[in-house]
Amino acid sequence: MPRHFVYCLIISVLIACEPATPSVVTPAVYHWQARLQLQPEERSYLAAAGIEKLYLRFFDVDFDEERQEVVPLSILEVADSLAGIREVVPTVFITNRTFQALDETGVDTLGARMLRLLTKLERQLPEQIEVREWQLDCDWTATTRPAFFHLLERLRAFLAERGDRLSATIRLHQLAYPQQTGVPPVDRGMLMCYNTGDLQEPETENSILELGAVAPYLGQADQYPLPLDLVLPAFSWGVLFREGRMIRLIHPLSPAHLSDTSRFLALQPPWYQVRKSTYLEGYYLYRDDRLRLEAVEVDTLQAAARLLHRRLRPEDRTIALYHLDTTLVNRYPHGLLPQIARLFEEP
Structure with missing residues (x-):
């Protein structure tokens, strides 16, 4: 047997025997109110759960029918020192009808206006806060995809110049059918594992999260082209x-x-x-x-986490709960998110 073949065989065996590297999982939570002023019980919950990362809704973007223009809505008012929080991800929700009202020049103008407002609000955050990522939330369609993706490209180019990244929310149908829906031109995706049922159908028992409705979308989840973070419903x-x-x-x-x-x-x-x-x-x-x-009951969230852990590829990721309010604090134990994080840390 040739010597080089023996060496290759030995190296292959050694590599195969190496233990898989555990993933690094960062716990986080979304804050979606227009005023940022954490209550004592919310602050205690974050500390007990070891949450130091906050996805912070800065504003919404929508088309104003009366004014016939695109406008920012519910602009964030920062009234908190964010003690205990180290990282904030500024997040913007954009309606689909925003893009239906804009041509390419209009999208460029929107991008410039968003940059100004985002950077202005970013400067209002407490000094200790790190910002390394922005996130856009839009349930784009085939019609609005070109305009939305163009906006993403513009914002991503700006962030790349300062060494930061851009992420976008990914719905389950967008995860399952990337060739039809398109893959957003961003650095990371945030997989939204909720709003799985038909809200308007009286026969629906729970439109927030039905596990039976999630599984069919996960068949090729480990092949999605973007690294994926994950957000679970706690509302x-x-x-x-x-x-x-x-x-x-x-x-x-x-x-x-x-x-x-x-x-x-x-x-x-x-x-x-x-x-x-x-x-x-x-x-x-x-x-x-x-x-x-x-x-959503605690055991349902745990079951959803186990299902997603089996179907998503192992990688470093953030796992977040949506969203921080009295429901989260009173209904879900502070040990829930750390428990889910430990599950995803396993190879």
Whole structure:
């Protein structure tokens, strides 16, 4: 047997016997309110969970029908020292109709305006905060994809000049069908594992997360062209139906909001019926309206994490919960995210 062949065989065996390197997983959370002022219980939760990274919604972008122009909405007001937080990822949500109203020149103008506002808000963050990434959230379609991807290219070029990266949210259908939906020109994707059911269908039990609806999208997940971070749902809402038609979302909403039995009748879970016309969280409800109360149980989140761990390729990633509020603090133990992170650290 040739000597060089023996050497190659020995090297191959040694490499095969080396233990797989564990992945580095960073826990994080999204903050989606227009005012950044952490409550003591939120600060305690973050510290107990070891969360030092925050995806911070800076503003939304939408087309104003009355003014006939694209405008920023709900611009963030920073009123917190963010003690204990080391890294912030500025995040912007953009509606699809924004791009339907713009030509290429309009997209360039939008990009320039977003750069100015993002950098202005970035400078308002406390001194200790690191910003190494921006994120754009848009459920693009075949029609809006060219304009959205053009905007991504422009922002990514700006960030590359200062050594930072750009990420974009990835829905499950975009993960499953990249050839049809396109792969955004960014450095990383943030896989959104929620909003899996039909919100407007009365027969849906939980539109936030149904595990049976997730699995079919994960067949080729380990081959997606971008490195993927992951965000899991830690929120609740009520879906209001009137005469069988979905009217609106009411959130946050919990059983405590519906505990007044003179106004609300508990039906077969997850349904409630309005006994008499009343206000709920600022919305007027009519007698016989129905509410589908939706939330994700801890064991469902754990099962989703195990499923995704099996289907996604091992790599360093951030795993986040959406989003920081009283529902997260009161419903989900602070040990949940560290437990999920440890699972994904395994080779």
